[in-house]
Amino acid sequence: MPIQTTTNIWHNGSLIPWDKAQIHVMSHVVHYGSSVFEGIRCYAQPNAASIFRLPEHMARLVDSAKIYRMPLPYTVEQLSAAVIDVVEANGVAPCYIRPIAFRGYGELGVNPLKSPVEVYIANYPWGKYVPGTSGADVCVSSWSRLAPNTMPTLAKAGANYMNSQLIRMEAEINGYSEGIGLDTNGYLSEGSGENLFLVRGGVLYTTPLANSVLNGITRSSVLTLAKQLGIEVVEQALPREMLYICDEAFFTGTAAEVTHLRSVDRIMVGDGTMGPITKALHDEFFGIVHGTLPDRYNWLTPVNVKVAEPVGV
Numbered sequence: 001m002p003i004q005t006t007t008n009i010w011h012n013g014s015l016i017p018w019d020k021a022q023i024h025v026m027s028h029v030v031h032y033g034s035s036v037f038e039g040i041r042c043y044a045q046p047n048a049a050s051i052f053r054l055p056e057h058m059a060r061l062v063d064s065a066k067i068y069r070m071p072l073p074y075t076v077e078q079l080s081a082a083v084i085d086v087v088e089a090n091g092v093a094p095c096y097i098r099p100i101a102f103r104g105y106g107e108l109g110v111n112p113l114k115s116p117v118e119v120y121i122a123n124y125p126w127g128k129y130v131p132g133t134s135g136a137d138v139c140v141s142s143w144s145r146l147a148p149n150t151m152p153t154l155a156k157a158g159a160n161y162m163n164s165q166l167i168r169m170e171a172e173i174n175g176y177s178e179g180i181g182l183d184t185n186g187y188l189s190e191g192s193g194e195n196l197f198l199v200r201g202g203v204l205y206t207t208p209l210a211n212s213v214l215n216g217i218t219r220s221s222v223l224t225l226a227k228q229l230g231i232e233v234v235e236q237a238l239p240r241e242m243l244y245i246c247d248e249a250f251f252t253g254t255a256a257e258v259t260h261l262r263s264v265d266r267i268m269v270g271d272g273t274m275g276p277i278t279k280a281l282h283d284e285f286f287g288i289v290h291g292t293l294p295d296r297y298n299w300l301t302p303v304n305v306k307v308a309e310p311v312g313v
């Protein structure tokens with residue numbers, strides 16, 4: 001889906017025109033992938049627009065930067081305020097928000113420490129990511145996720161997405177909508193841009209942080225909702241074949257939201273429809289983000305943007 005431009009982009013403390021947000025080809029990030037970033041959704045509610053879990057996303061950005069010794073000259077609060085500024089200035093909701101910090105134009109050696117840190121925040125209208133409203137047909141990738149102590153998966157770093165690209169391209173070329181990566185020990189890890197959940201015998205399983213996953217904010221939201229709904233939750237290493245014998249499976253992510261899996265490697269998950277535990281979590285999640293259920297965990301940050309048409313659940 002081509003990017004739909006908006007008017008302003010936030011850069012190092014000021015709003016600049018979209019077309020002026022440019023970098024030099026010799027910037028460090030272009031050559032070595034030295035960026036950390038976030039993906040955040042701003043949802044429409046019946047009479048409002050609100051950003052989902054804004055401080056948590058900005059805290060993860062700060063964590064990602066810390067892992068890469070990239071000093072960010074802004075606090076979580078300042079970054080959150082900057083996101084609100086750019087969203088309100090552009091007046092577009094619902095939208096996707098992309099804050100990014102990277103090593104800019106300075107030196108071209110591998111060591112990034114002499115290259116300046118640049119921070120940008122853009123937003124633009126954006127819709128569904130994993131295609132298929134009746135469930136996603138996915139595969140297990142021939143590519144593994146990042147090995148421990150190579151690329152840190154708790155950092156949402158641009159370079160990690162070279163691995164995601166391999167998984168996603170292979171899946172789409174072979175006729176699937178997404179690929180699931182195993183970790184380097186062969187245990188389930190996550191999709192190219194989503195965390196993975198399975199249900200078997202009424203128990204909700206997800207892969208733990210030690211299996212090369214991003215600490216997904218939607219994942220943590222779903223874990224909170226599951227606990228509140230009284231669903232038993234188990235975070236443990238999961239063998240690949242659990243995908244073939246589970247009753248339900250779904251992805252979570254800012255882009256994917258809660259997307260149920262219809263099949264994995266052409267083996268039907270349950271009867272292929274959204275199972276009851278997935279549906280309960282899906283309905284809670286969408287109820288909160290679309291404002292039809294109360295925001296009981298304070299997950300929404302309101303923004304002063306007029307929404308032409310509220311989205312339906």
Ligand SMILES: Cc1ncc(COP(=O)(O)O)c(C=O)c1O
Nearest residue numbers: 193194195214216217218253254
């Ligand atoms: C590799 C990967 N895993 C999981 C997720 C889901 O994380 P979140 O729910 O914070 O969007 C994402 C999306 O950012 C991702 O890129």
